[in-house]
Amino acid sequence: MSGPAIRIVEVGPRDGLxxxxxxxxxxxxxxxxxxxxxTGLPVVEAGAFVSPKWVxxxxxxxxxxxxxxxxxGVGYPVLVPNERGLTQALAAGVTEIAVFAAASEAFSQRxxxxxxxxxxxxxxxxxxxxxxxxxxxxxxxxxxxxxPYEGAIDPAKxxxxxxxxxxxxxxxxxxxxxxxxxxxxxxxxxxxRVAEEVPVSRxxxxxxxxxxxxxxxxxxxxxxxxxxxxxxxxxxxGCPYAKGATGNVATEDVVYMLEGQxxxxxxxxxxxxxxxxxxxxxxxxxxxxxxxxxxxxxxx
Numbered sequence: 001m002s003g004p005a006i007r008i009v010e011v012g013p014r015d016g017l018x019x020x021x022x023x024x025x026x027x028x029x030x031x032x033x034x035x036x037x038x039t040g041l042p043v044v045e046a047g048a049f050v051s052p053k054w055v056x057x058x059x060x061x062x063x064x065x066x067x068x069x070x071x072x073g074v075g076y077p078v079l080v081p082n083e084r085g086l087t088q089a090l091a092a093g094v095t096e097i098a099v100f101a102a103a104s105e106a107f108s109q110r111x112x113x114x115x116x117x118x119x120x121x122x123x124x125x126x127x128x129x130x131x132x133x134x135x136x137x138x139x140x141x142x143x144x145x146x147x148p149y150e151g152a153i154d155p156a157k158x159x160x161x162x163x164x165x166x167x168x169x170x171x172x173x174x175x176x177x178x179x180x181x182x183x184x185x186x187x188x189x190x191x192x193r194v195a196e197e198v199p200v201s202r203x204x205x206x207x208x209x210x211x212x213x214x215x216x217x218x219x220x221x222x223x224x225x226x227x228x229x230x231x232x233x234x235x236x237x238g239c240p241y242a243k244g245a246t247g248n249v250a251t252e253d254v255v256y257m258l259e260g261q262x263x264x265x266x267x268x269x270x271x272x273x274x275x276x277x278x279x280x281x282x283x284x285x286x287x288x289x290x291x292x293x294x295x296x297x298x299x300x
Contacts, residue, residue, distance in 0.1 A: 004266035006222075006258050007043070009174070009204060009230045010036050010251055012279070013064075014045040014079060016236025018057050020283060026060045028282050030067045035275045036233060037074045040266040041251075045098070046076040049085035065092040077138060081112065086126050090133055097130055098138040098174075099123045101165060103158040106149035107142060107178075120164050127169040139165035140206070144175045144190060145182035155193035163197040172202050174230055177217065180210025180246060184220035191224040204228035207249050209235065209288075214249035215257055222263075229254055234276035235288025250289030252276055257291075270295060 013033050017024055029047075036044045046068065047061030061078060070076060077096035080086045089097055101119050102108040108116045130137050143150075144158045162173045175194065177187070187205075194203060205221040205228070207214040218229060232248035255269050273295040280287035287293050 004042075005227070005263040006265050007228045008041055008251060008254065008265055008267060009043040009045065009228060010041045010233060011045045011206075011230050011248060012036070012232040012234070012236045012251070014047050014058070015230075015248060016232040016234075017283075018048065018055055019237065020057055020285075022283070023057060024283055026063050026067070028279075029060070029064050032233075032275070032279055033064065033068045033076070035278075036272075037069070037071045037076075039268045039271045039275070041272075042073065042266070043075040043077065043096075046078055048079035049088040049092075050079065050081055062088065062092045065094065075136075077136075079140075080126060082122060083125055083129065086129055086135075090135070094135065096136045096138065097126075098140055099126060099165070099170070100140045100142065101161055102142045102147075103153050103161050104143040104147035104150050107147050110149065111142070116161060120161070120168065123165075123168055131169050137168075137170050138172045138174060139168075139170035140174045140176055141165070142176045142178040145177045145186055146179055148179055155190045158190060159194045159197040162194050162203075166198055166202065172204055172228065173198055174204040174206045174228075176206040176230075177208055177214075180208035180214065182207065182217050183211075183213055184216045187217040188220040188224050191221050191226060195224070200225040201227070204230055206230035208237070208246060209249050210246045215253060218249065218254065218257070219261075222261075229258075233272065233289075234280045234292060236279070236285075247288055250276070250292060252289040252292035252295070255291075270299070273299075 048058040052059035080097045231251040231254045233251045235247040235250035237247035273292040276292040277296045
């Protein structure tokens, strides 16, 4: 029996929560991850071993990982920026990590205080140590369709950074429209260009919905062969470096769209919608998933 046609990487517990101003209780984070992993999602990003000074929301990642119920067949990757972060991740029993680069020099400087080249050099020992310990590595590339400081980004630069991450040992590259400015034609053109350097089977699409284009962009990427999609329950998330940028595309909306296209995800949409409503209430923010809100209203 073959698996789902599309693999969804749920990024809500990390990418979704990391910019929330009020600290989310550890209990809530653990419950969120456990509930999400019970819906059939194959990957639930569980946290980040980053400086608590810069990202205080992720300071309890080790505690979260110690308390979650790890389901067989579900991946729980964490973001790590450097060797110190990887050491902490290994101590927590992590088997998958992600590293974070940008396709924009200005964004790289503002976000991680170094150039793109310097960031990639920093990742070399991280990916090497990860592989030595049997830990899978994923690479994120941000600002692939636009930057709040530089404007439009050359797809060739995105392809260059993506290829370098693969050389360093990343098994999968997630292409992030961090500020949500992309449109379908530009998204498709980007995938075609990056696929000249990295096989499309190793690419994932990560879209924010600032201009309401995320689902349309994802459809365009599916036409180009993308089969891995990052999304966030209830549309949690944002970007502190991009004024007005909204959250990631909502997982509920993605699942509803994909299932309507005849593409299986293996995810229980009703259960997912209930989680979206619950976490939105728990952290006191509106539920950004249209499909989720509709299904919750229908359920009464």
